[in-house]
Amino acid sequence: MLKVEGLTVKYGVIPAVVNVSLEVREGQIVTLLGANGAGKTTTLKAVMGVLRPAVGKIFYRGQDITSLSPSLRVRLGIALVPEGRGIFNRLTVEENLLLGAYSRSSREEIVKDLEEIYLLFPRLAERRKQIAGTLSGGEQQMLALGRGLMARPQLMLLDEPSLGLAPLVVRELYTLIEKIRDQGVTILLVEQSALVALGIADYAYVLESGNVKLFGESEVLKSLDEVKRVYLGG
Amino acid sequence: MFSWGYFLQQSMNGIILGCIYALLALGMTVVYGILRLINFAHGSLITVGAFFVYFIFFRAGLSLPASVFLVLGFGGLMGLVLDTIAYRKLRGGPEVALLITSLGFYTFVENFMKMVVSPQPYAFKTPPYLSIMYKTQFLTFRSIDVFIIVSSIIIMLIFHLFVKKSKMGIAMRAVAENLEIARLMGIEVNRVISLTFVLGSAIAAFTGFLWGAKYGQISYDMGFLTGVKAFVAVVVGGVGSIPGAMLGGFVLGLAEILSIAFLPTRFAEYRDGIVFAILIVVLLLRPAGIMGVKEEVRV
Numbered sequence: 001m002l003k004v005e006g007l008t009v010k011y012g013v014i015p016a017v018v019n020v021s022l023e024v025r026e027g028q029i030v031t032l033l034g035a036n037g038a039g040k041t042t043t044l045k046a047v048m049g050v051l052r053p054a055v056g057k058i059f060y061r062g063q064d065i066t067s068l069s070p071s072l073r074v075r076l077g078i079a080l081v082p083e084g085r086g087i088f089n090r091l092t093v094e095e096n097l098l099l100g101a102y103s104r105s106s107r108e109e110i111v112k113d114l115e116e117i118y119l120l121f122p123r124l125a126e127r128r129k130q131i132a133g134t135l136s137g138g139e140q141q142m143l144a145l146g147r148g149l150m151a152r153p154q155l156m157l158l159d160e161p162s163l164g165l166a167p168l169v170v171r172e173l174y175t176l177i178e179k180i181r182d183q184g185v186t187i188l189l190v191e192q193s194a195l196v197a198l199g200i201a202d203y204a205y206v207l208e209s210g211n212v213k214l215f216g217e218s219e220v221l222k223s224l225d226e227v228k229r230v231y232l233g234g
Numbered sequence: 235m236f237s238w239g240y241f242l243q244q245s246m247n248g249i250i251l252g253c254i255y256a257l258l259a260l261g262m263t264v265v266y267g268i269l270r271l272i273n274f275a276h277g278s279l280i281t282v283g284a285f286f287v288y289f290i291f292f293r294a295g296l297s298l299p300a301s302v303f304l305v306l307g308f309g310g311l312m313g314l315v316l317d318t319i320a321y322r323k324l325r326g327g328p329e330v331a332l333l334i335t336s337l338g339f340y341t342f343v344e345n346f347m348k349m350v351v352s353p354q355p356y357a358f359k360t361p362p363y364l365s366i367m368y369k370t371q372f373l374t375f376r377s378i379d380v381f382i383i384v385s386s387i388i389i390m391l392i393f394h395l396f397v398k399k400s401k402m403g404i405a406m407r408a409v410a411e412n413l414e415i416a417r418l419m420g421i422e423v424n425r426v427i428s429l430t431f432v433l434g435s436a437i438a439a440f441t442g443f444l445w446g447a448k449y450g451q452i453s454y455d456m457g458f459l460t461g462v463k464a465f466v467a468v469v470v471g472g473v474g475s476i477p478g479a480m481l482g483g484f485v486l487g488l489a490e491i492l493s494i495a496f497l498p499t500r501f502a503e504y505r506d507g508i509v510f511a512i513l514i515v516v517l518l519l520r521p522a523g524i525m526g527v528k529e530e531v532r533v
């Protein structure tokens with residue numbers, strides 16, 4: 001579904017990601033792991049098109065999308081739920097959700113999806129007219145997910161969704177992510193905490209200083225001593 | 235000597251000047267909200283709009299509705315041109331480059347106008363139906379005053395509804411808050427920015443017409459101080475806040491008129507100074523302005 005080939009992304013002259021290749025199969029959850037500063041966010045931004053690669057190509061459903069604008073990629077069905085949630089704090093919950101559907105045109109479908117999101121996240125329904133900046137961290141993450149879903153994506157990129165959430169909320173979040181996957185959305189999940197991510201992922205990549213260090217089936221990776229030692233704290 | 239009749243009369247004049255400031259402040263506050271740019275070029279639209287109406291309405295004799303329609307369109311087009319040729323390439327660069335460009339654009343237009351229409355002010359004669367006098371017990375006013383107040387209220391209402399309710403308006407606020415994230419939503423940020431210039435410039439050009447019709451005189455340099463005062467209104471109301479910009483405009487217009495009306499006549503020549511004194515006082519009391527965004531967001 002998504003294929004990244006030999007991706008190099010630089011900030012100025014400094015490369016943040018070097019020669020990264022990865023593949024996300026349709027219907028799967030693939031996780032991209034790595035320590036802070038490894039290049040995970042940079043990779044997602046390049047897939048979304050907000051950063052231009054210096055080298056490399058990005059294919060989505062077989063189509064080369066490397067030179068497409070972010071708005072065209074959204075239209076093709078890719079959505080990024082950014083690190084730190086990226087909620088519009090001054091806008092209401094509902095306005096945030098509607099912005100998720102910005103690239104869509106059918107009003108009826110948008111209204112219908114909005115109601116579905118409210119069913120999925122009842123807490124957002126209660127707060128639909130509330131300014132989003134007043135939500136708790138967990139609620140904001142739900143809003144970010146809901147906003148991403150409003151684009152009706154086929155591929156969702158989630159950048160550290162569990163960051164800063166209490167363990168109980170993280171469990172709730174991961175149940176939701178699986179639910180989203182079960183509805184047919186393919187997911188590329190970026191996390192620092194490998195333990196939970198490997199639990200739901202089918203496949204995993206580990207980035208280190210901008211390079212792919214390891215990759216393989218989650219089950220296999222979980223049992224590797226190196227992964228255990230560095231990422232699973234065991 | 236204080237009399238309520240005089241106070242009311244002057245308040246109305248203040249509100250009319252306030253309408254003009256408020257309309258200009260709208261365009262400036264949305265542009266500032268998104269680009270952090272004090273758009274001096276905004277002032278040039280006042281001048282250009284006033285002369286545009288002067289020529290099509292008074293010289294060429296087009297009807298009032300047609301002139302209003304055309305000046306809005308003309309201003310909008312100028313805004314689009316300004317954004318496309320002058321600003322777009324500079325986005326992402328240092329903010330000061332935008333600022334200098336906007337000053338440069340203003341200077342260019344002012345000198346261009348000086349060359350084309352002459353340095354002499356033009357008399358802007360209002361047609362008879364805009365100069366009908368109405369006398370009530372307390373107030374004396376002309377039909378142009380009614381026209382200014384009604385058209386300003388209509389524009390502010392439409393603008394407010396647009397920004398609050400329309401898809402583009404929501405996108406505009408999203409871009410103002412976080413351009414990066416807005417882009418992730420699939421919003422074509424450049425188009426949204428262009429639109430803010432188009433809307434603000436259309437309104438500014440129309441305001442030039444109101445100014446001419448109200449004060450009876452237009453000149454190549456009329457836009458500068460008016461534009462700067464409009465930005466003062468933006469800051470007084472709270473930078474980036476749309477209701478704040480409108481409120482700031484009215485506060486400024488009222489304060490300017492009432493202070494020259496009630497201070498001894500020798501202060502009259504300080505009316506521009508008074509405007510900036512108000513700015514300083516407001517900022518000392520409320521650093522974010524009357525309706526500053528920072529306060530708005532607080533839980």
Ligand SMILES: Nc1ncnc2c1ncn2[C@@H]1O[C@H](COP(=O)(O)OP(=O)(O)O)[C@@H](O)[C@H]1O
Binds near residue numbers: 011036043
């Ligand atoms: N806007 C930026 N400008 C310059 N360097 C950046 C920028 N964003 C990230 N970097 C650098 O790029 C590298 C990868 O960052 P990032 O992709 O954010 O890592 P991760 O998401 O894995 O924590 C880091 O060394 C970081 O300092």
Ligand SMILES: [Mg+2]
Binds near residue numbers: 037040041042160
């Ligand atoms: Mg990151």
